[in-house]
Amino acid sequence: MIRIIDLHKSFGPKEVLRGVSLTIEKGETMVVIGQSGSGKSVLIKHLIGLLKPDSGEIYIDDVEITRLDDDELMRVTRKFGLLFQGAALFDSMTVAENVRFGLERYTRSSEEETRKRVAESLALVGLNDADCLMPFELSGGMKKRVGLARAIAYRPEIMLYDEPSTGIDPIRADAINDLINKLKIDLGITSVVITHDMVSSYKIADRIAMLYNGEIIEVGTPEETRNSRSPFIQQFIHGQADGPIKDW
Template identity: 50%
Template sequence: MAESVISLQGLELAFGEKKVLQGVDLEVKKGETMAVIGPSGTGKSTILKVLIGLLAPTGGKVLIEGRDVSNLTEEEWNEIRKHIGMVFQYSALFDFLNVGENVAFGLRQHFRLPEEKVRQKVDGLLQDVGMEDAKQLYPVELSGGMKKRVSLARALAIEPRIVLYDEPTAGLDPIRMMNISRLIRETQRKHKVTSILVTHDMDSVYVAADRVALINNGKIVAVGTPEEFRHSDNPLIRGFITGEEIAGATEAFR
């Protein structure tokens, strides 16, 4: 069995009296894409913020590649972040930089590379995501789907071992959603990365994910393959996937 690259053990996080994560247990194996689904406000994106060091857990343990990162300093986190790529929900591209400069940003920030090497890497990544002709364009000139592709290229520029996706298909039409989902799968196969994909989109899950975890009320309540979720009789899973009023599901999601 593959080793766990990400291990959440009883993870808790609260903002004052509000408990967002209430004992999350989750193992993400090396080289797999784990989708995390669930109703809005149940802590999906919060998990990603913990994994990138933007939020500190208030209980439990977080292990990344076997290292407990629950109480790292900012300097220690900066070293960890060199191996983690993040694709944000709204792309988070720098408006004042063109596409090529956006992709190169992390390389220049974290590594000392000859400029020719940076250019070669940027050109290769833009080709991988089908954006080689957009190198000189600025974010304002890009469609939503194009921005997502550039964001993925930027995340991959540092050659991460882990990639975190926060709603990467949000706001896209069905065709562009499927294109991004396939790109996530191709990225996994080509770069051998371990990924967590936070999404509401089950069509994306079926294309991009190896396993799925359903979070509800701050806890993981089900884990399985996309096919197991597709055919599950669990009312929580069926209620989320279909959006129907299924006995035992609607009340639990409130």
């Protein structure tokens, strides 16, 4: 379970998170929606310890992670897989080397097991024959799928997806949504998905939280979100320029 309590974060004078509180249950898929630049990625980076909050607490299975040192934090991040918005593949490594990177560090698998797991992970994202390619030879969508294969290769307990459907075609995006659901059902993975794609949100979410102005303004099931009375949520989910959200 993930518990975020009153999280604050500023970059210089810009206050990005202003007291975010959110609880994500084990095995749940929580989708966090919000405008570009609303602090969704900043929130996700706090969960894995890439950013330290100015104040507030984050509990991962009852371990408070914001005050851990690098080595203690590394033991907690073992539980996480992170799909980056831009894939963040290591450009000096092949696809297979990228996928096995976390596997080698987080598990004690034999070479044979590692090779098998790399092949399995690549097959899961539909890239069976791409293992020898370099990242510069891949399209944007392929990079994203390799990033996903790399993140799930060591079977994390919690998956963080930063804009999983951005930059890929709708069919591939839907396939990734199916994969997120499959990972949840087959492996019981807890997922936090950052997106502004409402089609994907409704398909994968158990609950949807809207981040606006540095705060979570509402949390609910997809149905509750769809029927929300909040004018902010209605403006966002319908993609309207007119409404209470002016800072776009």
